[in-house]
Amino acid sequence: MSEKLIDVLVNMKEEEALEITKDLIEKGENPMKILDSCTSAMEIVGKRFDVGEYFLPELVMAGEMLRQISDMVKPKLRGEVTSERMGKVVIGTVQGDLHDIGKNIVAFLLDVNGFDVVDLGIDVPPTKFVEAIKDFQPEVVGLSGFLTLAFDAMKQTVDAIKETAVRDRVKIMIGGGQVDDEVRRYTGADAFGINAMDAVSLTKRWVGGN
Amino acid sequence: MEKAPEQLYEEREKRVNDAIQLRVPDRVPVMSLFGFFPARYKGITFEEVMYNYDQMMNAWIQTMVEFQPDMYENPFTIRYLGRIMETLDFKQLRWPGHGCDVMSSYQYMEAEYMKADEYDAFLFDLSDFMMRVYWPRVFGALKAFENLPPIYSIITYYMGMAGFSAFDSPEIEHALQSVIKAAKEAKELIKGATEYAGKMKELGFPPQFGSLAQAPFDTLSDFFRGTKGAMLDMFRYPDKVLAATEKLLPIMLQTGLAAKSRGHTRVFIPLHKGLDGFMSPDQFNTFYWPTLRRLILDLIDEGLNPFVLWEGDCTSRLETIADIPRGKAVYWFERTDIFRAKEILGDTVCIRGNVPLSIMCTGTPDDVKEYCKKLIDVVGKGGGFIMDCSTVMDDAKPANVKAMIGFTKEYGVYH
Numbered sequence: 001m002s003e004k005l006i007d008v009l010v011n012m013k014e015e016e017a018l019e020i021t022k023d024l025i026e027k028g029e030n031p032m033k034i035l036d037s038c039t040s041a042m043e044i045v046g047k048r049f050d051v052g053e054y055f056l057p058e059l060v061m062a063g064e065m066l067r068q069i070s071d072m073v074k075p076k077l078r079g080e081v082t083s084e085r086m087g088k089v090v091i092g093t094v095q096g097d098l099h100d101i102g103k104n105i106v107a108f109l110l111d112v113n114g115f116d117v118v119d120l121g122i123d124v125p126p127t128k129f130v131e132a133i134k135d136f137q138p139e140v141v142g143l144s145g146f147l148t149l150a151f152d153a154m155k156q157t158v159d160a161i162k163e164t165a166v167r168d169r170v171k172i173m174i175g176g177g178q179v180d181d182e183v184r185r186y187t188g189a190d191a192f193g194i195n196a197m198d199a200v201s202l203t204k205r206w207v208g209g210n
Numbered sequence: 211m212e213k214a215p216e217q218l219y220e221e222r223e224k225r226v227n228d229a230i231q232l233r234v235p236d237r238v239p240v241m242s243l244f245g246f247f248p249a250r251y252k253g254i255t256f257e258e259v260m261y262n263y264d265q266m267m268n269a270w271i272q273t274m275v276e277f278q279p280d281m282y283e284n285p286f287t288i289r290y291l292g293r294i295m296e297t298l299d300f301k302q303l304r305w306p307g308h309g310c311d312v313m314s315s316y317q318y319m320e321a322e323y324m325k326a327d328e329y330d331a332f333l334f335d336l337s338d339f340m341m342r343v344y345w346p347r348v349f350g351a352l353k354a355f356e357n358l359p360p361i362y363s364i365i366t367y368y369m370g371m372a373g374f375s376a377f378d379s380p381e382i383e384h385a386l387q388s389v390i391k392a393a394k395e396a397k398e399l400i401k402g403a404t405e406y407a408g409k410m411k412e413l414g415f416p417p418q419f420g421s422l423a424q425a426p427f428d429t430l431s432d433f434f435r436g437t438k439g440a441m442l443d444m445f446r447y448p449d450k451v452l453a454a455t456e457k458l459l460p461i462m463l464q465t466g467l468a469a470k471s472r473g474h475t476r477v478f479i480p481l482h483k484g485l486d487g488f489m490s491p492d493q494f495n496t497f498y499w500p501t502l503r504r505l506i507l508d509l510i511d512e513g514l515n516p517f518v519l520w521e522g523d524c525t526s527r528l529e530t531i532a533d534i535p536r537g538k539a540v541y542w543f544e545r546t547d548i549f550r551a552k553e554i555l556g557d558t559v560c561i562r563g564n565v566p567l568s569i570m571c572t573g574t575p576d577d578v579k580e581y582c583k584k585l586i587d588v589v590g591k592g593g594g595f596i597m598d599c600s601t602v603m604d605d606a607k608p609a610n611v612k613a614m615i616g617f618t619k620e621y622g623v624y625h
Contacts, residue, residue: 149313
C-alpha cells in the first residue's frame with residue numbers, strides 16, 4: 001500500500017493522487033495494491049464524514065478520484081480475484097420519483113464500503129424491486145425518494161415485497177427528502193436514514209450483525 | 211358580523227409585519243405554500259391546471275376561501291406554464307403529464323447546463339453566454355441560437371453589421387417564431403397573475419411575496435453547474451466559483467428588487483445547497499454565506515423583508531446566520547431544530563415553520579395539532595413566529611391543513 005497515495009486521497013488532493021497513481025503504474029506496482037490504498041483512504045474519508053469533519057462535497061470528490069484511479073488501473077488488472085464482498089444491496093428511487101443524486105451517493109458509499117450494489121435506477125416500480133430481490137438475493141433493500149408522493153410509492157413497494165414472501169429475507173431502509181421515522185412507520189420499512197453514511201451503518205449492522 | 215375584506219387585508223398585513231418586526235401580533239400568523247394542493251383538493255389533475263387558465267383560477271380561489279390562510283402565493287407564474295414550456299421545449303423540468311404522472315409535482319432535471327471549462331465565458335459576458343450557450347441547452351426550441359455571433363460583436367456600421375447574416379437560416383427563423391409564440395403565452399401568465407392578485411385583494415388576502423431571489427451559489431449550482439459539478443468546482447476552481455457568485459449577486463438583487471416596483475415588501479429566497487451535510491462550515495463561510503448575506507442586507511437596505519427558506523437541516527449554521535439586522539427578515543426552517551433556532555435567533559429574525567410534511571401527509575389532525583401546540587408554546591412565545599409546514603405542501607391531507615390553520619387561529623391568540 002502507498003501511504004503517500006492514501007494521504008493525498010484523504011486530503012482531497014486530486015492532481016497529486018492521479019500523478020502518484022500514474023507513477024506507481026509506471027513503476028510496475030501491483031494494481032491490486034493501488035486499489036487497496038484507495039479502499040483504505042475511503043475508510044478514513046467515511047470516518048471523517050461520520051464524525052462531522054467531512055461533508056458531501058468531500059464524498060463526491062473522493063468518489064471522483066476513485067473513479068479516475070479505477071479507470072487507470074483496470075487495464076492492468078489481469079483477472080485478479082477481487083476482494084471478498086460483505087453482502088448485497090438492491091437500491092433504487094421509487095416509482096414516480098426521478099431524483100437520483102442522493103441515491104447515487106448512497107450506492108457509491110456502499111460500494112466503497114465493500115458491498116455489491118445493484119442499482120435499479122429511478123422511477124422503479126414495486127414489481128421491479130421484487131424481481132431484483134428474487135434474482136440477486138440481497139440482504140438489504142434501499143428505497144430512495146425525494147418527493148412526498150414517494151411515501152406512498154415506498155409503502156406500495158414494501159407491501160409488494162411482503163406479498164411475495166421475500167419480506168423476511170431482506171431488511172428495508174428508506175431515505176431522501178422528507179423521510180423520517182413517521183414515514184418509516186407509514187411505509188413499513190425497517191429503518192430510515194438521514195444521510196448517506198446512515199445507509200452504510202444500517203447495512204453493516206444488518207449484514208455483519210453488529 | 212363578518213369583517214370587510216379591506217379590514218381583513220390590513221389586519222393580515224399588520225399581523226405579519228408585527229411578527230417580522232418581532233413585536234407581539236394579535237395572534238400567530240399562519241400560511242403555506244400550497245403548491246399543487248388546490249388541484250388535488252378540487253378533484254382536477256395537476257396537468258389540467260397547468261394548461262387551463264379558468265380551472266386554475268377557480269380551484270385556487272376556492273381553496274383560499276375555504277382554508278383562509280393569512281396570505282397567499284400566486285400560482286400563475288410558477289404553475290400555469292404548460293404551454294410556454296412546450297413552446298420552448300424546456301429541458302430543465304418534467305411536469306405533470308409531460309414526463310411525470312398527471313398527479314405528480316414538478317421534477318427538476320439536473321445536468322451540467324454549463325460545463326466546467328465555461329467559467330471564463332460565463333464571467334466575460336454572462337448574457338452572451340446565456341443566449342448562445344445556456345439557452346440552446348435549456349430551451350430545445352432555441353438550439354439554433356448557438357450559431358449566432360457574439361451579441362457584443364455587433365457594435366456599429368463598420369463593426370459587426372455583417373454579423374446579422376447569421377440570422378438568415380431556417381433554424382433561426384423557427385427559433386425566433388418560438389420566441390414570439392412564447393411571448394404571447396408569457397403575457398397570459400402575467401394576465402393570470404394580475405387577475406389572481408386582484409381577486410385575492412378583493413377577498414382580503416395579501417400576497418406572501420412580491421418577488422423571488424436565490425443565493426448566488428444556489429443559482430450557479432442549481433441551474434448552471436449541477437450539484438455534483440459545483441461541489442467538485444469548490445476543490446478544483448475555487449476562485450472561479452467565487453467570481454461566478456460575485457457575478458450573480460447583483461443579478462439576484464435585481465430580481466429581488468422587483469417586489470418594490472410591484473408595491474410589495476416581501477422577497478422569497480428558497481435555499482438549496484448550503485444546508486448541513488451539503489457543505490462544511492468552512493465551505494459555507496467561503497462560498498455560500500458571504501454573497502447570500504450581502505443579498506439579504508442589500509434587500510433590507512432597500513426597505514424589503516427577505517423570507518429565507520432554509521431547506522433541509524441547517525442547525526449547525528444558526529450562529530453564523532444570526533448576523534443580520536434585527537426585525538427585518540423571516541427565516542423559514544424545514545428540518546432544522548426550530549426550538550434551538552428560537553433560542554439563538556429569536557431576538558434577530560422572525561421564524562417560520564415547520565410542521566413536518568410526514569405528519570401533514572400521513573398523520574391525523576390530532577398529530578398536527580399536537581405539533582402546532584408545541585410550536586406556538588415555544589417558538590411562538592413573545593411573537594416573531596409564523597406557523598407553516600416544513601416546506602411546499604403539495605400532497606398534504608386537507609383535514610391536516612385545516613387542523614394546522616384552524617388550531618393556530620384558535621390557540622395562537624396572544625393575550
